Amino acid sequence: MSPRTGNTGPLGVAMIGYAFMGKAHSNAWRNVAGFFDVPAVQQKVLVGRDATAVAEAAGKYGWAESATDWRSVISRDDIDIVDICAPGWMHAEIAVAALEAGKHVLVEKPLANTLSEAGLMAGAAAKARAAGIQSMVGFNYRRVPALALARKLIAEGRVGTVRHVRAAYLQDWLTDPQAPMTWRLRKETAGSGALGDIASHAVDQVLFLLGDQVTEVSGRLRTFVDRRPGPDGPEDVTVDDAAWATLSLASGAIASVEASRVATGRKNSLTIEIYGDKGAILFDLENLNELRFLDATAPAREQGYRRILVTEPDHPYLQAWWPQGHIIGWEHTFTHQIRDFLTAIQDGTEPSPSFEEGLNVQYILDAVEESAAARSTLIKLPAEGA
Template structure:
């Protein structure tokens, strides 16, 4: 598939219009106002409820609507498909879109199961050979402060990384009377806090360190086993919280914690990276700040210093406001769309790839396997290898 169209702008269709659909739509609507990107048009918004999707399209800037995503894939004027549908629909839609020759942006996690993630990745590899690009939407890679942290680590400013702490804590399920949703059923969500938010924390460990995980131990916990639904109390079949210890190929150890019942924590993704030359700390609830300690300075001068990541030479910031003016969570999706469009236009592979998404899925599956065994470490072989269990490790 050519990365240029004979008939003008790239046509974009988006599937899904709820939480993530709103975030992505905001990015599509604004990206060309702040960054130089190839011309595109917000062609079609897809959703099952005709009235609701029509209302959303009018709000979010989409030209038309459809209620069947399959009809969109048949259109020659659609070149990009942005999939914001729930996880149980990812595999079917993404594989069909790739086989139809559409570039695909797919929200994380890649799929609900490891088998589905492997099938999606295989389809992406086959499509890539024909010039069709794909990217998984781990938007926190596009937080300027975390992009700066990646640069500092790559430039050896923290030295050899020994230890990483990653936690993603929310409290929207802390109240046991919070209602049942599709996110609390394994058939529709795949997992709970593990796939929903621990996936972000795990991706950050891989992104920041440029490393791979060699073994995993984990635990899952459901604190509230039933919640009120349409027909009374319904069973919760996914985890409320997850913990994992990851060993990396470099020898570094990462601890990961995720919870949707952490009272008082609204959307706190915290990352701490400790090396022999320095350390980095970040909290999403202070999105524009990065804490950095230079351990090579004299001891009397050492201490974490606050970097406000809002200067034009910081990652992504040059496209926005004058120096010192902060940006928000929604901007990460704008950066994501910007990078995806540039990759499609240039014919280069965007990052994170579906292979990156598959690696996160392998780790999530290993956490589940370890948690089920209750006393095991799961060893991960590189790339497409299979996981092995070491009992009692």
């Protein structure tokens, strides 16, 4: 179950980062064993740079202790799992060090800020896997029960041959030009803007739902507000506000992907449309418990989208939660993610999405940037992201 020799007790978890994602992950670690049959865990230590703030967060989120030096934490014998919720520029160094120290690693998406960093992480993960050490990327929307159901319906042929897909992830938290600078708006710390932050989710959903491979990419990026208020005066924004991409898939399908952090009125909207020759599927994150399905093989007079309320015990993940009809929320996706990760550790199987799958998404994001810079060049991707 664990690389720690002779360990028969709970798996010790260390988490690095305690802001937005740290809070979501902490909630999942705290609750997963109360709903799913998984190996026992202990929230050992929460790591952050500000000693006072991380200590306060540790107390609120259920961690036994806090620390400011992640290097000393990953060397501890009582730590079996390292969960990385730090900004993207820190992912590669921490993940590689943790894997080399024999720790299972979960890292938030995107895998890294650059293609080269992602490649290093995938290489370290492959080497560690040979020693029974598992790793996974946190694309939590794979764990939305409605989307997990959509994947099953597609795999079962219910929509037939998929012809095209539309995926749009839209937010508006940067609509105001006076919104202040953050690390997410600097290329050296964030890697990219809407592209890596939220388009990565949309791209991963295309791959996840269809079980397909992207072969060609055409992309556009745009920064609508190029200077924002900083602590010492105006600063240049060095990442994109919005991204668009057209993806050609190995199956012959075409996917369009759109992401924006300046889409006025959209708070956290992920919509996915899948069109096949025998049916279609619609999903909207703002109605997380619902899936719309159209069976085009039915007589024309009976056709139309039907609403599937994804709350039944035989729907993905729902057997662990509430009676039928009782909805779940966004935070449950992280609990499902931890459940799947712990199950993989227990069974000695490779969890998904793997670092290699995260690297494949990184290839696609990199190709979007390359295409945008070249202005209309079609970028061909290597087979399987190799």
